[in-house]
Amino acid sequence: MIELQNIEKSFGEQKVLTDVNIKVNSGEIFGLLGPSGAGKTTIINILTKQEIADSGTWHLGASAIETGLMLDEDGFNPKTSAYQNLELYAGIYGVKKEHISKTLAQVGLSEAAKKPVAKLSKGMRQRLGLARAILHNPKILFLDEPTSGLDPSTAKGIHELIRGLQQNGATIFMTTHNMQEAVELCDYVALLNKGVIVEEGTPYEVCERYNAFKTVPDLGQVFIQKTGVALV
Numbered sequence: 001m002i003e004l005q006n007i008e009k010s011f012g013e014q015k016v017l018t019d020v021n022i023k024v025n026s027g028e029i030f031g032l033l034g035p036s037g038a039g040k041t042t043i044i045n046i047l048t049k050q051e052i053a054d055s056g057t058w059h060l061g062a063s064a065i066e067t068g069l070m071l072d073e074d075g076f077n078p079k080t081s082a083y084q085n086l087e088l089y090a091g092i093y094g095v096k097k098e099h100i101s102k103t104l105a106q107v108g109l110s111e112a113a114k115k116p117v118a119k120l121s122k123g124m125r126q127r128l129g130l131a132r133a134i135l136h137n138p139k140i141l142f143l144d145e146p147t148s149g150l151d152p153s154t155a156k157g158i159h160e161l162i163r164g165l166q167q168n169g170a171t172i173f174m175t176t177h178n179m180q181e182a183v184e185l186c187d188y189v190a191l192l193n194k195g196v197i198v199e200e201g202t203p204y205e206v207c208e209r210y211n212a213f214k215t216v217p218d219l220g221q222v223f224i225q226k227t228g229v230a231l232v
Contacts, residue, residue, distance in 0.1 A: 001026040001140060001171045002047065007056035009042055009195075016042050017053075017195040024188070026061070029162065029172045031186035031203075033179060039195040040175040044069075044142050047173070060140065061171075065093065068138035072145055074129045078118035082109055082128050085117060086135060093136035100135070107131045108157060123154040130158065134165060141165060143174040147181065159185055183207065 002024035009017040017039045024030040032040050045051035047060055048069055060067070076085045086100045104113050107127040112120060120128065126146065133141060146162070147155040162185060166172055176182055182189045183203040190200040199206060 001028075001061040002030070002059070002173060004043070004047070004058045005056055007043070007046065007058065008054045009039075009046065009051065010054055015195060020056070020192075020195070020197055022190060022197070024171060024173055026171055027166065027169060028187040029166055029174065029185050031182035031189040032173070032175045032192055033177070033182055033189055034175075034192035035177070038192045040192055041071075041144055043192075044071075044144055044173070044175065048142060062139040065136070066139040068133035068136070068141045070126075070129045070133040070141075070143045070146055072148065074125055074132075076117045076125065076128065079116055081114050081116055082120065082124075082131075083113040085128065086132060089132050089135055095136050103131045103135050106134070107161060123150050126150060127154075127158065130161065134170075137168075139169075139171065141170050141172045143172065145175055145177070148177070155181075 002022070004020055004022045007017050007020040008015075020039075020043065022030075022032075022043070032043065034040050042051060046053050047058060048067065049064070077088075082104065083100060086103065087097065089095075090097060090100055101110070101113065104110050107130055109124060109127055109131065112124055117125065117128070130143070130146065133143070143162070147158050150158070159181070162172060162174070174185070186203055188201070189203055189206060190197050191206075192198070199209075201209070
């Protein structure tokens with residue numbers, strides 16, 4: 001469903017991605033882990049045609065209208081309501097208005113539908129961003145740090161929603177700093193550091209490789225100890 005081969009990308013003299021190879025099968029949740037500045041968002045930007053790779057090839061098994069995207073910068077109009085913001089995108093996607101309320105309910109925002117976005121908490125805005133990304137039932141969903149900065153309860157709710165989307169047939173490509181989150185959610189993970197894939201496999205394989213199940217409870221610490229790569 002998603003494939004990148006030998007992707008290279010630089011911004012000026014700064015090399016951002018080096019020989020990146022990724023393959024995501026249909027219906028999988030793929031987790032791309034790495035510290036800030038590793039190049040995770042650049043990969044999403046290339047796949048969604050917001051950036052152009054310097055070399056290499058990539059394939060996306062869905063059209064632009066069949067993909068959903070949730071970024072850290074949501075771009076919502078703070079003066080209008082949650083419903084009105086989604087109404088704009090419903091028009092772009094050709095989605096019936098009655099589906100807006102259903103999607104808001106899906107992310108737990110029914111009671112906030114009439115609230116101006118400026119009055120929503122960070123967690124509520126992130127759920128609204130997810131609502132926009134899934135409004136048109138995309139085949140492929142890109143989630144850039146979907147639970148960053150959220151309290152455990154809110155993050156758990158988003159995890160449950162992501163699993164539900166997968167069960168309904170979506171292929172999900174997500175970035176995260178959190179190895180524990182990747183273990184709970186993902187079918188396959190890759191660790192990106194300074195633009196290079198330095199580790200990959202199923203979460204179980206990766207954890208077993210580094211003896212993570214017998215060492216420390218914070219799986220992120222395993223990578224710091226064994227690879228020197230901190231997921232922050």
